Amino acid sequence: MSKSELPVIGQDDQTECCAPMVREPLGEEVAADLARMFKALSDPVRLRLLSLIASYEGGEACVCDLTGPFDVSQPTISHHLKVLREAGLVGSERRGTWVYYWVVPAALARLSSLLQAPSESVPVGAAT
Amino acid sequence: MSKSELPVIGQDDQTECCAPMVREPLGEEVAADLARMFKALSDPVRLRLLSLIASYEGGEACVCDLTGPFDVSQPTISHHLKVLREAGLVGSERRGTWVYYWVVPAALARLSSLLQAPSESVPVGAAT
Numbered sequence: 001m002s003k004s005e006l007p008v009i010g011q012d013d014q015t016e017c018c019a020p021m022v023r024e025p026l027g028e029e030v031a032a033d034l035a036r037m038f039k040a041l042s043d044p045v046r047l048r049l050l051s052l053i054a055s056y057e058g059g060e061a062c063v064c065d066l067t068g069p070f071d072v073s074q075p076t077i078s079h080h081l082k083v084l085r086e087a088g089l090v091g092s093e094r095r096g097t098w099v100y101y102w103v104v105p106a107a108l109a110r111l112s113s114l115l116q117a118p119s120e121s122v123p124v125g126a127a128t
Numbered sequence: 129m130s131k132s133e134l135p136v137i138g139q140d141d142q143t144e145c146c147a148p149m150v151r152e153p154l155g156e157e158v159a160a161d162l163a164r165m166f167k168a169l170s171d172p173v174r175l176r177l178l179s180l181i182a183s184y185e186g187g188e189a190c191v192c193d194l195t196g197p198f199d200v201s202q203p204t205i206s207h208h209l210k211v212l213r214e215a216g217l218v219g220s221e222r223r224g225t226w227v228y229y230w231v232v233p234a235a236l237a238r239l240s241s242l243l244q245a246p247s248e249s250v251p252v253g254a255a256t
Binding site: 021022023024025026028031032034035036038039041042043044045046047048050051052054055059069103105106108109111112113114115116117 | 149150151152153154156159160162163164166167169170171172173174175176178179180182183187197231233234236237239240241242243244245
């Protein structure tokens with residue numbers, strides 16, 4: 001079977017946004033884009049940073065609050081925040097002395113939808 | 129504030145399974161475990177392999193069907209499949225000549241739930 005016979009997500013339209021990857025094979029470009037986002041999540045400190053930012057009241061956190069909980073240096077935290085920002089997972093803004101970070105809900109929602117398991121994405125038609 | 133004052137997911141119970149990471153800060157051990165799973169997803173070929181396996185009729189694919197769509201060698205595909213299997217994202221079984229692969233729905237569901245965005249994880253209480 002040639003590649004062109006397979007229905008591929010995200011070649012000609014925007015359906016790749018939120019379709020579960022278990023339903024149709026991912027296209028190359030979409031996979032490369034998503035792999036970059038997952039790479040940003042592939043570090044424990046970055047995962048904890050993202051979780052910590054999102055858990056703050058109001059959904060945003062001052063960088064001044066993000067170093068304390070970790071046994072790594074401020075420059076390392078800054079590097080991890082940069083990776084998360086470049087992956088589109090967090091946004092940031094400087095206000096006076098400090099930079100504030102928040103999660104980007106659409107980015108998390110995209111990955112969450114993509115990973116929906118078969119049992120979640122397939123309608124239950126046949127009751128047993 | 130000391131670390132112990134923060135409510136941390138997955139320290140003493142199994143609630144880390146499916147709780148969105150945007151609700152409470154992730155604990156160190158859970159974050160390390162999840163980071164390994166996301167690392168397995170951080171490669172475009174592995175993402176496409178996982179998607180391809182899940183998209184096969186019946187939800188499983190013979191390794192003999194998984195090389196064709198990729199411009200990489202059979203040993204490279206085997207390596208990527210091993211990474212996916214060790215991360216708990218796919219299962220496999222040899223039947224006769226070939227090894228068959230399937231996705232592990234619980235693993236995808238765990239990551240999907242974890243990434244639920246703030247707007248998805250907060251009940252909509254106030255209609256406008």
